[in-house]
Amino acid sequence: KQEVTQIPAALSVPEGENLVLNCSFTDSAIYNLQWFRQDPGKGLTSLLLIQSSQREQTSGRLNASLDKSSGRSTLYIAASQPGDSATYLCAAVTGANNLFFGTGTRLTVIP
Amino acid sequence: NAGVMQNPRHLVRRRGQEARLRCSPMKGHSHVYWYRQLPEEGLKFMVYLQKENIIDESGMPKERFSAEFPKEGPSILRIQQVVRGDSAAYFCASSPFRDRNNEQFFGPGTRLTVL
Numbered sequence: 001k002q003e004v005t006q007i008p009a010a011l012s013v014p015e016g017e018n019l020v021l022n023c024s025f026t027d028s029a030i031y032n033l034q035w036f037r038q039d040p041g042k043g044l045t046s047l048l049l050i051q052s053s054q055r056e057q058t059s060g061r062l063n064a065s066l067d068k069s070s071g072r073s074t075l076y077i078a079a080s081q082p083g084d085s086a087t088y089l090c091a092a093v094t095g096a097n098n099l100f101f102g103t104g105t106r107l108t109v110i111p
Numbered sequence: 112n113a114g115v116m117q118n119p120r121h122l123v124r125r126r127g128q129e130a131r132l133r134c135s136p137m138k139g140h141s142h143v144y145w146y147r148q149l150p151e152e153g154l155k156f157m158v159y160l161q162k163e164n165i166i167d168e169s170g171m172p173k174e175r176f177s178a179e180f181p182k183e184g185p186s187i188l189r190i191q192q193v194v195r196g197d198s199a200a201y202f203c204a205s206s207p208f209r210d211r212n213n214e215q216f217f218g219p220g221t222r223l224t225v226l
Contacts (some may be wrong), residue, residue: 041222046216099156099215103152
């Protein structure tokens with residue numbers, strides 16, 4: 001069964017700093033990996049989706065990488081802003097076509 | 112093109128009552144997924160449906176929970192005889208095809224509180 005882990009559980013950084021969020025998964029036979037953002041009391045906003053054949057995806061200040069062989073993905077956020085404060089979730093799709101979520105990293109960007 | 116819609120956004124029930132959560136997928140999407148987020152826990156898959164079919168219900172509790180996605184109308188997640196432990200946020204997602212490379216788009220969720 002797929003297990004997804006995210007480290008750290010919480011992170012506080014000063015505004016403007018670059019940061020990396022980590023995601024690891026136990027079953028490397030994934031079809032894709034998605035990164036989401038969740039604001040308190042709100043739904044999920046999809047940030048990036050990386051297909052299993054891809055190594056990375058970029059959207060604005062966000063860059064996500066995928067290393068299937070090592071079971072790892074990272075989300076890089078450049079020049080962080082207070083508006084980036086949220087919980088970031090990674091999720092892997094395996095054979096059953098449903099998403100296995102990590103427990104998230106709660107990010108606080110301090111002005 | 113409206114996104115995934117869920118209603119109600121907040122639902123309060125007393126123990127023993129029934130809860131009905133609705134999900135309207137994005138236009139053109141025929142695949143619906145339900146996830147549950149318990150307090151201080153990650154999202155967990157519950158059930159995957161296509162129109163009139165349950166494809167995978169491996170994450171559904173064996174009792175009191177059921178889901179449907181009729182030919183017409185929204186998908187319904189039904190919880191009978193709710194208990195306090197059912198209090199959670201329930202999220203619905205949809206995708207256009209049964210393709211594991213398809214992105215799933217999430218609704219805003221229904222927050223169920225059981226008194």
